Amino acid sequence: MREMGLTVDPGCSWVEVKGKVHAFLSGDSSHPEMREIEGVLQGFFEKMTAAGHGDPEASFANEVEASKAEVFCGHSERLAVAYGLINTSPGMPIWVTKTLYMCESCHITMKFISKAVRREISVRDTEIFHHFKDGSCSRGDEGYRGN
Numbered sequence: 486m487r488e489m490g491l492t493v494d495p496g497c498s499w500v501e502v503k504g505k506v507h508a509f510l511s512g513d514s515s516h517p518e519m520r521e522i523e524g525v526l527q528g529f530f531e532k533m534t535a536a537g538h539g540d541p542e543a544s545f546a547n548e549v550e551a552s553k554a555e556v557f558c559g560h561s562e563r564l565a566v567a568y569g570l571i572n573t574s575p576g577m578p579i580w581v582t583k584t585l586y587m588c589e590s591c592h593i594t595m596k597f598i599s600k601a602v603r604r605e606i607s608v609r610d611t612e613i614f615h616h617f618k619d620g621s622c623s624r625g626d627e628g629y630r631g632n
């Protein structure tokens with residue numbers, strides 16, 4: 486994002502795992518478990534593409550083509566959720582707090598993950614508390630920043 490000459494708050498997401506809070510900065514690849522995290526996300530993107538949900542990875546990888554909302558989202562909640570999935574037992578709910586608004590692409594991704602792994606995922610962003618379960622959000626399709 487810096488290469489684009491924009492001054493963007495990279496944003497941050499936190500996830501609580503076993504009583505400890507882990508923070509994820511968007512674009513930060515220095516996390517010791519980043520390889521596992523990216524592997525988990527890659528697996529979901531492939532399943533989503535196969536299920537006809539478009540190609541979220543394309544907008545994830547190519548931020549120049551992404552909408553402004555997506556650029557300002559930073560997608561850090563995806564990293565936090567993937568970390569939570571890796572480090573908690575199956576069936577455990579995932580709780581994430583985010584410093585920025587969630588974008589549409591992340592919203593779709595979270596809905597898909599909640600169904601794929603049968604877990605409840607809660608994401609609290611700056612304005613809204615999203616509760617994802619069985620492929621839908623408690624707030625419906627409202628509440629994320631569109632284009």
Ligand SMILES: [Zn+2]
Nearest residue numbers: 558560588591
């Ligand atoms: Zn996003």
Ligand SMILES: [Zn+2]
Nearest residue numbers: 615622624628
């Ligand atoms: Zn929502």
